[in-house]
Amino acid sequence: MNTESETIIHVESLTVAYEDTVVIDNISFEVRKGEVFVILGGSGCGKSTLLKQMIGLYSPAAGRILIDGQDIVSAEGDERLRILRKIGVMYQSSALFGSMALFENVRLPLEEFTNLNSAAMDLIVLMKLKLVGLKGFENHMPSELSGGMQKRAAIARAMVLDPQILFLDEPSAGLDPITSAELDQLIISLAHNLKITFVIVTHELPSIYSIADRVIMLDKRVKKIVADGRPQDLRDKSDNQWVRQFFKREVTSNVS
Amino acid sequence: MIESRVTLNTEVSKDGVLTITISGRLDSTSTGNIWQGVIDALERASSKRVVVDTSEIDYCDGTGIGLLVEIQRRQKKTGSKLEISGLRDEYQKLLDFFDPLEFEESRPEKSRKTNLTEEVGRATFSVWDNIRSQVAFLGELVAALYLAARNPTVVRWKDAFLIAETAGVNAFPIVALISFLIGLIMAFQAAIPMKQFGAEIFVADLIALSTLRELGPLMTAIVMAGRTSSAFAAELGTMKVNEEVDALTTMGLDPVRFLVLTRVIATLFMMPLITIFANLFGILGGSVVLLSMGYPLNTYIDRIIQSADYVDLLGGLLKSLAFGLIVAGIGCSHGLRTRTGASAVGDSTTKAVVSGIIMIILTDGLFSVVYFYLGI
Ligand SMILES: Nc1ncnc2c1ncn2[C@@H]1O[C@H](COP(=O)(O)OP(=O)(O)O)[C@@H](O)[C@H]1O
Numbered sequence A: 001m002n003t004e005s006e007t008i009i010h011v012e013s014l015t016v017a018y019e020d021t022v023v024i025d026n027i028s029f030e031v032r033k034g035e036v037f038v039i040l041g042g043s044g045c046g047k048s049t050l051l052k053q054m055i056g057l058y059s060p061a062a063g064r065i066l067i068d069g070q071d072i073v074s075a076e077g078d079e080r081l082r083i084l085r086k087i088g089v090m091y092q093s094s095a096l097f098g099s100m101a102l103f104e105n106v107r108l109p110l111e112e113f114t115n116l117n118s119a120a121m122d123l124i125v126l127m128k129l130k131l132v133g134l135k136g137f138e139n140h141m142p143s144e145l146s147g148g149m150q151k152r153a154a155i156a157r158a159m160v161l162d163p164q165i166l167f168l169d170e171p172s173a174g175l176d177p178i179t180s181a182e183l184d185q186l187i188i189s190l191a192h193n194l195k196i197t198f199v200i201v202t203h204e205l206p207s208i209y210s211i212a213d214r215v216i217m218l219d220k221r222v223k224k225i226v227a228d229g230r231p232q233d234l235r236d237k238s239d240n241q242w243v244r245q246f247f248k249r250e251v252t253s254n255v256s
Numbered sequence B: 001m002i003e004s005r006v007t008l009n010t011e012v013s014k015d016g017v018l019t020i021t022i023s024g025r026l027d028s029t030s031t032g033n034i035w036q037g038v039i040d041a042l043e044r045a046s047s048k049r050v051v052v053d054t055s056e057i058d059y060c061d062g063t064g065i066g067l068l069v070e071i072q073r074r075q076k077k078t079g080s081k082l083e084i085s086g087l088r089d090e091y092q093k094l095l096d097f098f099d100p101l102e103f104e105e106s107r108p109e110k111s112r113k114t115n116l117t118e119e120v121g122r123a124t125f126s127v128w129d130n131i132r133s134q135v136a137f138l139g140e141l142v143a144a145l146y147l148a149a150r151n152p153t154v155v156r157w158k159d160a161f162l163i164a165e166t167a168g169v170n171a172f173p174i175v176a177l178i179s180f181l182i183g184l185i186m187a188f189q190a191a192i193p194m195k196q197f198g199a200e201i202f203v204a205d206l207i208a209l210s211t212l213r214e215l216g217p218l219m220t221a222i223v224m225a226g227r228t229s230s231a232f233a234a235e236l237g238t239m240k241v242n243e244e245v246d247a248l249t250t251m252g253l254d255p256v257r258f259l260v261l262t263r264v265i266a267t268l269f270m271m272p273l274i275t276i277f278a279n280l281f282g283i284l285g286g287s288v289v290l291l292s293m294g295y296p297l298n299t300y301i302d303r304i305i306q307s308a309d310y311v312d313l314l315g316g317l318l319k320s321l322a323f324g325l326i327v328a329g330i331g332c333s334h335g336l337r338t339r340t341g342a343s344a345v346g347d348s349t350t351k352a353v354v355s356g357i358i359m360i361i362l363t364d365g366l367f368s369v370v371y372f373y374l375g376i
């Protein structure tokens, strides 16, 4: 693949703070196209915060975020909409619309942003639900689904418009190992076949080994990236003892 | 973003083979442009053999795959031959994931239509159900109140004080304003016809009796139903949705004692106090009219003391206690009966306010009848 060198997300000297509390202190990294990029770190260290920054929900205290070369924070109007069309997001809490059935939840972006006819939309929705293993639950309300099912439904909604980048906040939390492995397969298949870029927050070591092209690890105390690389390399070659141990599963207590 | 360009060519050869050539970017923005064209071509030609040439496709995403699945589905249904040629490996893999026949019928409907009789039956049953659970809840509440009276330490007084502040004290301004204006308007409307008979001083009697006996307690109760009952329903409803109520139950803490009792007690304490203020401001409102007609304040106060007595005041305050029980009880009961889902909280809040106001008016009527027979 010669696309490997193409950068799709630039994070430049990013500092994030809630009021006066700095959560992330001056970090920079790049995500390449078609890559499965994993963000790792103890609970409360700012993974979700970083993810929300990367999709332009808040403006950072300092630094820039470029998606496909465009600054997502300063973009407005149509330009912003064009950037947003390139990304799909699954929030940690799933954020399905509680008053709509699963089918309507997934169909909504299609209705708003495409010119497909109604039958075509129905087919696309059912295909996405099939991809995440939820076909047959079209008429369920979100509150009638288990937590893991809600997560998968949220993934289906995030990818219904086939965005170039998918942001997933803890997709496998609350999933059984089998479903979790199926989800990994889906991610690998979409990344390889459709060149979709994934930015994923996850803690599942097996899943990290099987899907991640690259991992960054945040640390709560220094508020910076303490490890960056392929998971196998971090396990074998990291100069940070704690990181090596984490990847060998010797220390798990610090991770939610 | 790259401009989404896709082109469609259809051609029927002499031996009846339909060739569909798709080229360019087949993605979520562009696929809609050719979808109907493809369907039309398939239906028009109704060929026994269809070839889809995809070798010119630069990029194809999930929506594009959707179009190919749709073509497969239609051809499988009519039993004609289909050949998709030149599809790149990676797209072929995704296409193979889907079995077109699985998407045969579009979305199965869950809610079948019900007929009128069934609808009426259901509605009646739900009204009955509502009344029954309301009564059951009232029973539970009275039991809890009895327990609290015997052993006051079971009440979480700190919570109760906080609730008394937010639900009670903070309601003073709105209640005062509304009562003042109603007293003023009523006095003004009554003064005009009464003046023709030179009886405008009796406006004071009218204001005193109607405010103390009816309007003070009633207006306070209605404002509290809109302000406090709804807040209770929303608060407890959100807790129910977030499984906080379940958490209390599994900790062995009774939600009625823990959440409802504090709210009911706080409201019961505040209700008569707010009503006294409502009475005061209603009478003040009336005084403005009489003062402006040239009567001194003393005369107004004298008339009021002559016309109304403590029985009127206490009768009204007793009513306000009953209203307080209704406001807090109905708010909490609807909150605790909230179903799951985001809209459920809104439903509970609406129901709490509506049934609260209805219950208040009904109870008010009941009190009027009882007071009449008691000669109060
Ligand atoms: N809306 C908020 N306001 C203030 N602080 C917040 C907010 N959201 C998160 N935080 C704080 O930021 C830190 C990182 O939170 P988060 O990004 O959710 O962590 P996680 O890595 O578990 O996803 C935590 O210390 C949290 O208390």
Ligand SMILES: [Mg+2]
Residues within 6 Å of the ligand: A047, A048, A049, A092, A169
């Ligand atoms: Mg998080």
